[in-house]
Amino acid sequence: MNLGSPSLLDWVEYYRQHSTSSKNERVSDFYRHGVINPATSIGQAPMVAMDFETTGLSSADSEIVSIGLVPFDLKRIYCGESRHWIVKPEQDMTEDSIVIHGITHSNVDAAPPLANILDQVLDAIEGKLVVVHYRYIEREFFNKAVLGLLQEPLLFPLIDTMEIESDILKGRQGFFDKILRKPLKPIRLDYCRRRYNLPHYDAHNALTDAIATAELLQAQIAHHLNPDMPVKDLWA
Amino acid sequence: MQPEQIDIQRFLKRFPPFDDLPDEALIHLAKQIEIAYYVAGSDILNYAEPVNDLFVVRSGAVETFRRNGDLYNRLDMGGIFGQMGLMMRGRVRFPAKALEDSLLYCIPADLFNDYCDQHEGFSNYFEVDNAALLHQSVVDQTNKNDLTTDKAKCLLKRGVVTVTKNTPISKAALIMTQEQVSSLLITDPDKPIESDPEDDDGQAIGIITDRDFITRVIGQELDLQTPISEVMSPDMVTLDENAYVYEVMLAMLRFNVHHLPILKKKKPIGIITLADIVRYESQSSLFLVRGIFAQQSVAELASYAQWIPEAFVRMVNEDANSHMIGSAMSVIGRSFKQRLLELAEDTLGKPPIPYCFLALGSMARDEQLLVTDQDNAMILDDNYVAELHGEYFSALTKFVCDGLNACGYVYCTGDIMATNPKWQLTLSQWKDLFSQWITRPDPEALLHCSIFFDLDGVWGESQWAAELRRHIAIQAKGNSKFLAALARNALSRKPPLGFFKEFVMEKDGRHNNTINLKRRGTAPLTDVIRVHALAVGSRARNSFERLDDIIEAKLLPDGSAQDLSDALEYLSIVRVKHQATDVNQKLEPDNNIEPDNLSRFERRNLKEAFQVLSAAQNFLKYRHTANTTMAGIKK
CATH class of the missing domain: 2.60.120.10 (Jelly Rolls)
Known part of the structure; x- marks a missing residue:
């Protein structure tokens, strides 16, 4: 498995630098809060699963319309502390995206812009290890949104259940697939979940998907990984 | 938030x-x-x-x-x-x-x-106490049904008309005409009513109906000054005012009477007629039963028997409880036997010696449902001589058993039928046989016990059947060796644990696709109840009535007899409903329940019922093992 490979980033160092270099008070505050100790075992780590619904697939021309968060650890997922926001994008939504996430114009018209709730989102993830399914979406959309609002980039370590799943599948890949370095396609959340006897969810919103992601990580670790493994071997 | x-x-x-x-x-x-x-x-x-x-x-x-x-x-x-x-x-x-x-x-x-x-x-x-839930569900089901909740007294429209025993026939007839009633009760002023000493008419001692007048008075050209007490029917079938309407109906069917006095603390307060019941319950199994006696041949009876499933479904749709349905189906089955015996005697002539035709098993317990084979036997007069009478009775029993088979009461695979010479015995021989089974309970004897110990006379000298029941009750009560053997036998069929997904869950973790609710539910429960009933010397035939006796004898811990009653009712009603569904879907009704077709609610309650049965079997094991040990020490 590829999970042991060192991260490209040294997150402790990254946080340390940005806690002083960031010009925005809220962003530097976020970094000062610090990153979880990389040696902490995943079984001990406080985590929060996060999911976005966006108006499109590319952060270049799409925006966040909703955010779901649910805190959890390897024992329990705490729905009682979950959060869900619908936010008003700056540009109008296309009909296509409405079909996907079911959030309509009237929903977002009544919703606050991201600027109004960004503080709450940062409060909710501070000090916790963020878990997502397919990290490029959440990382890029969030970074871009914060950059737009606070004129500072905002990056933090992420555990990506899709990457974990793909590593697990790679471990089972045939010899020729490995030789040919055949790239794995993105693996949909629902498809990953089925492999662990996790239920199918009808409701598609950011909160349901965040919970679904948390459940998936619990299942992946229970089946394939050691709860004692340090978080630095899992995050990126 | x-x-x-x-x-x-x-x-x-x-x-x-x-x-x-x-x-x-x-x-x-x-x-x-x-x-x-x-x-x-x-x-x-x-x-x-x-x-x-x-x-x-x-x-x-x-x-x-x-x-x-x-x-x-x-x-x-x-x-x-x-x-x-x-x-x-x-x-x-x-x-x-x-x-x-x-x-x-x-x-x-x-x-x-x-x-x-x-x-x-x-x-x-x-x-x-999960059993409480089961009870609630049984009560809920019962509450929906008028027949089981309406008391007999609600059918009474007017007070009863009575005359004293010495009233001349002519005067009685006049009173009937004036009062526009079809029956009179005859009272005896010499027998005061304890609850109402002021009433000097006394207790009711008999009844006379307009039909009696035709057959007994006019037909016999009697002197019109004859006291009414000489022509009345002294063996009145009466019920207390708190009896339920269905009990009135069943009593009428069972004793074939059309007028039934209702008493309040022994004082007659009214008479319910067949017409009252029919008006009340226009589509009841009463019609079916009356029709049975109108059929003139085996072929006609067989064709008429096709209506049975419909009557059954109708009762189910009316939310009758299992006791009612079981009793009604048993009355119907008994009536087929009675009519076949009438036809047999018409064909073969009057019997050379008295006999009693017996119903065994579920029919005798008033717990018959749709899928049933015939279990029957015969008691012959002690003067029976095979050479003289054998031919008549083998012809008679063949006529009846073939007829029953034609009517859908199929031959018993175990050959427990009156046609089998083994089961054509004189009263004395039967008593000896029962005594032998009780004193030497070998496996074969025990097998017979569960069928023969539930017996009822349906034709002929039915008092002999009562005598046999008394004989059994006396012999079995207190015979701890026999009861222990019977108890062990009653443990042979274990209920399943419940359900899991689309399967029946067995105790060892196995799965089955279907469950035979009779073999795994009602039958073992009936077995347990029979052991307790014999232990307390009950002579009741019906499991619910046996439970009443068991409660009265305080044999079981508080509430557990009620639990057994609820469990039996629930298991039976699920069987009943399953059979009704089969009939509606034009399938051959059976006792095999598929878990897929049960609602969560039904699964849950069935599971509780199985647990009650399981606990009852455990109790039986404990109780009678203890008894055997004690018996051993006494020696």
Whole structure:
């Protein structure tokens, strides 16, 4: 498995630098809060699963319309502390995206812009290890949104259940697939979940998907990984 | 504020007890859920550990165990566990293990307790005494039905018309005409009514109907000054005012009477006529029974028998309880026998010696349903001589048993039929045989006990059947060796644990596709009840009536006889409904229930009923093992 490979980033160092270099008070505050100790075992780590619904697939021309968060650890997922926001994008939504996430114009018209709730989102993830399914979406959309609002980039370590799943599948890949370095396609959340006897969810919103992601990580670790493994071997 | 958990909410809404919660409460509950994932084979709860949550299986499967390691339950989607621990000082009572990879919803203990306090339906579900739930469901079912809830007195429209025993026939006839009644009660002023000493008419001692006048007075050209008491019917069938309408109906069917006096503390307060019942219950099995006696040949009877399933379904649709349906179907079955015997005697001539034709098994217990074979036998007069009478009775029994087979009461595979010379015995021979079975309870004898010990005379000298029942009751009561053997025999058919997914769950963890609810449910329960009934010397034929005797004798711990009664009612009614569904779908009715066709509610109650049966078998084992040991010490 590829999970042991060192991260490209040294997150402790990254946080340390940005806690002083960031010009925005809220962003530097976020970094000062610090990153979880990389040696902490995943079984001990406080985590929060996060999911976005966006108006499109590319952060270049799409925006966040909703955010779901649910805190959890390897024992329990705490729905009682979950959060869900619908936010008003700056540009109008296309009909296509409405079909996907079911959030309509009237929903977002009544919703606050991201600027109004960004503080709450940062409060909710501070000090916790963020878990997502397919990290490029959440990382890029969030970074871009914060950059737009606070004129500072905002990056933090992420555990990506899709990457974990793909590593697990790679471990089972045939010899020729490995030789040919055949790239794995993105693996949909629902498809990953089925492999662990996790239920199918009808409701598609950011909160349901965040919970679904948390459940998936619990299942992946229970089946394939050691709860004692340090978080630095899992995050990126 | 916490966001709504729409998916969790929707999921919980599908299962009891959450389906009963008001929407607001359900939404609130779903918001507070915690979720946990367990890999197949991992422990979820260990014995005596603190338990802080109620668990709901969201996906996968979980097994719970008794303390001794026996499988207690297997749960799939929607299944709930941990409640016993939560209610018993927060310690795990039934350890739980994931059978498959499972996702569980956990409801924190505080929230669970709040909901139990605030929502009655919710807390009822978690009653420690699950048998109470079964009882509630049986009561709910019964309450829907008029026949079982309406008392006989509600049919009484006018006071009763009485004359004293010395009234001349002519005067009695005049009173009947003036009062426009079709029957009179005859009272005896020499027998005062204890509850009402002021009433100097005295107790009712007989009845006369307009039809009696035609046959007994006019037909016989009697002197019109004859006292009425000489022509009345002294053997009155009466019922207390608190009897239910269906009991009146059944008494009329059973004793073939059309007028039935109703008494209040022995004082007659009215007469219910067949016409009253028919008006009340225009589509009852009464019509069917009356029709049976109008059929003139075996062929006609066989064709008429096709109406039985329809009458059965009608009763089921009217929400009759199992006792009613069982009694009505038994009356119908008995009537077919009686009519066949009438026809047989018409063909073969009057019998050379008296005899009694016996119904055995479910018909004798008044617990017959649709799928049934014929179990019958015959008591012959002690003057029976094979050379003289054998031919007549073999022709008679062949006529009846063939006829019953033609009418859908198929031949008994075990050859327990009156045609079998083994089961054509004189009264003395029967008594000897029963004594022998009781004193030497070998396996074959025990096998016979469960069939022959439920016996009823349907034709001829039916008092002989009562005499045999008395003989059995006296011999069996207190015979601990026999009762112990019978008890062991009653343990041979074990109920299943319950249901799991689309399967019947066996105690050893096996799965079956269907369950025979008679073989695995009602029959073993009836066996248990029979042992207790014999132990207390009950002579009742019907299981529910046997339970009344058992309750009166205080044989069982408080409430457990009621539990048995509820369990029997529930198992029977599910069988009944299953058969009715088969009839409606034009399928051959049977006793095989497919778990797929049961609602969650039915599954739950059936499971409780199985548990009551299982507990009753355990009690029987304990009780009669103890008895045998004591008997051993006495020697």
